[in-house]
């Protein structure tokens with residue numbers, strides 16, 4: 001096997017622990033909890049999300065986002081995807097963004113949006129990782145709609161379960 005270029009810089013630390021190169025380093029997304037292979041991408045794509053999760057969202061929705069520039073139906077699906085993603089990755093200090101996402105999800109589901117003081121669910125039934133995994137067999141618009149509805153349900157269930 002030919003040796004490819006190695007990362008030239010030293011490996012950093014995560015939480016004070018040396019991050020040594022291993023065969024498959026993984027990371028948890030602090031927002032949706034998706035466990036994904038770590039990506040060596042310095043850009044933080046979405047605040048509140050791990051880089052690998054933000055990157056997966058970007059890559060999975062790229063085609064749709066491009067179509068959305070000229071196609072109203074694609075743009076509507078894209079807005080729903082952005083809302084689902086925002087609702088799973090709340091940005092600390094930006095309640096307006098979360099509020100807008102929850103409102104959009106509620107409207108799309110034809111129900112009541114999660115309340116203003118709602119706490120995020122402890123676990124999610126569907127994440128962008130599930131959407132990406134089913135992309136080969138199911139239409140993206142269908143996947144996004146089902147994902148958005150599940151995120152909405154998880155939010156409202158978490159709200160209802162509180163004392």
Ligand SMILES: [Zn+2]
Nearest residue numbers: 029031032053
């Ligand atoms: Zn995530």
